[in-house]
Amino acid sequence: MSYLRRFGRFWWDFVVGDEWRIALIVAVATALGVVAALDGRIRGELIACGVAVGVMAAVCDVVIAAGRRTR
Numbered sequence: 001m002s003y004l005r006r007f008g009r010f011w012w013d014f015v016v017g018d019e020w021r022i023a024l025i026v027a028v029a030t031a032l033g034v035v036a037a038l039d040g041r042i043r044g045e046l047i048a049c050g051v052a053v054g055v056m057a058a059v060c061d062v063v064i065a066a067g068r069r070t071r
Contacts, residue, residue: 019066025058 016023033051036042 021062022059029055
């Protein structure tokens with residue numbers, strides 16, 4: 001396996017890992033934060049807090065749903 005392929009596979013496993021939904025949630029929240037920041041009407045602190053709360057709530061939902069599936 002080439003060095004570039006191993007490097008890409010490492011980052012895929014590191015970012016996505018076993019739960020692809022969490023990686024997707026973080027990517028979407030980050031994109032929404034960028035869109036809100038480009039507008040310039042909302043302060044950066046509020047955007048950061050909104051993205052953090054959104055990611056935490058979504059990750060909690062994914063973890064709770066995974067716990068329900070194992071029972």
